[in-house]
Amino acid sequence: DAKTTQPPSMDCAEGRAANLPCNHSTISGNEYVYWYRQIHSQGPQYIIHGLKNNETNEMASLIITEDRKSSTLILPHATLRDTAVYYCIVRAPNSNSGYALNFGKGTSLLVTP
């Protein structure tokens, strides 16, 4: 799986958009970009994933650059409950194991009132 780089921490005001960047310059053609988050002392929660097209769901939007070397997770209207550690993970389909996710250190997002 390609390595990812994320800023260790970010702040965002409540109600504003939170834009979380992720660099994955060594991504290969068959690797997907996944985003998870982990609220303090809880299990990680899947947010969104994509291959090359931008994706949107009820939680967030994922913008992937045309060269696929970086991506941005957008929380359009951040709330206090969005305070969490956000993980960007790059993974290719693996025929030998079910679904191994290599979590790094992530970005600690603090949403302030």
Next chain:
Amino acid sequence: ETGVTQTPRHLVMGMTNKKSLKCEQHLGHNAMYWYKQSAKKPLELMFVYSLEERVENNSVPSRFSPECPNSSHLFLHLHTLQPEDSALYLCASSQDLKGRKNTEAFFGQGTRLTVV
């Protein structure tokens, strides 16, 4: 509620004790995982089971022994643990689609283990 339930939520055990962590998923998935999260460290994958067979064991000490009796249940048997094994132990499940599009993993709330 993620469909993955872990029990107990908290566990304190002595170094000579034997205990087991339980995970149950109600999602119809065929793959289950144990992760370990120590304080201020990234999540570490411990074991992977796919179709009830262990397919990955990431150099985990033998004092941790997984068991997957069926596709809905996963156990982690613990014996003679050390204080440094204190951590949050997380179970996850997913649908193993070999060679096909990835799916997301669903995590339980974890068991907070303290070894004294």
